[in-house]
Amino acid sequence: MTMPFGYASPEQQVRDKSEYARKGIARGRSVVVITYADGILFVAENPSATLHKISEIYDRIAFAAVGKYNEFENLRTAGIRLMDSRGYMYDRRDVTSRALANAYAQTLGAIFTESVKPYEVEIVVAEVGRSSDDDQIYRLTFDGSIADERGFVAIGGASDQVTTSLKEHHRDGQPLADALRVAVQALTVSVPPGLPQNGERVLTEANLEVGMLDRSRARRQFKRITGNALAELLAQTATSS
């Protein structure tokens, strides 16, 4: 049988798409999602104050992403629409991160298989529970793979290096300032491509985006920490270390 010109086997196509997506994601800076005593903390290296990588989705659910902005923004909007629809149709208590993670997995999986170009994104969906035992963190990759993480997760460019640092320093039930210190320390370890390999990098409130799901808050538990509040919290982490 003669093959049509330009034929690639399914194995080859999947390999090519995966490599393409991985390369795209590796160019971006990392995001860390880490639990602390009263909730879940999201820390992203992000010099933009308006193009967010971290977002509120619903009362107890938040979202973090790396990769191509227009693609994860599209998924973020879809997630808010899905969760608000479910909350309106059923009840606020019936909105779960598992349903959202499933919808993202199916969508990313379908896009990966059906489209020529896969989404170059990696996503975390996290839900804060009534106690730390009920906290849920899901990591989703460009091909729709989904993993249930405990304690912490890193996504983006140098996620392996970041994860190694997190594994070493993360403690269950740590206070907020400690969690932030561990996250910032891990992000500092990673060196984004294009920057000198041994240059000293200092992450400050100007190039960090920080948000949290705080289980002690009423109803909408997501909160951004910006400006002076973030500077103060970062100063606290410096003294406590």
Add this chain to the structure above:
Amino acid sequence: MADPMGGAGRLPAVFMTPGTSSFTDFLSQSAPHLLPGAQSGLPGPVTEVAHGTTIVAVTFPGGVIMAGDRRATQGHMIAQRDVEKVHHADDFSCVGYAGTAGVGAELIRLFQVELEHYEKIEGATLSLDAKANRLAAMVKGNLPMALQGLAVVPLFAGYDPDMDAGRIFSYDIAAAKSEERTYESIGSGSVFAKGSLKKRYRAQQTQADAVRIAVEALYDAADDDSATGGPDTIRRLYPIVAAVTSDGYRRYGDDEVEPVVTAIIADRSTSAGG
């Protein structure tokens, strides 16, 4: 596609289409049957459904108070004694309704999601005028139902940071929006409540004064309108009172409303006309 909200399966294209930040617009495409007013085309006028009655709103320098009685009526019957008709709309506004209880509750629920949805997608809150306009659009959507007897009108109030002031918006069933800078009332007892507020409103009153005259206006409404419920001291059911200031929305606890009610009743015991 069996269930557009189902967890399984790829998200339908409508979810992934960029453009609107409005939940109502989105729902009109993804699940129009969930929108209020989607059941229009009922055979005839509908009667014998629960009605909510009187809501008042009063401004004071730096904020606004909204209060509502607790009664729902069904014809000559009291349908419910502890209904809540004043609700949190978002952190800087509140909304109440008068008219068909079922439609009013649904309208408010959709409005709450509408404001929160925009805030989450855009990362910014709507201006107070925009919120008032969104509510007008929802009231307008209910016009076919209103003509069949299921009328409802909301009263909207909030804190406007650009003006550092409380503002009140009221609507008729055709969604004509009008702004009041002093006080406003809607519902069956509104004529009496407005008469009461007209005599007691002072431009430079404190927040506590505003609470007092709002509760007193409801007392006057209940005095003359059978569909408005007065404070129920036996069951300890008091009007719902909410304040919106630069600090945000705050609902008064029963322990805070009780002394206001007690003071009014004590004053009225010596002079029934207030």
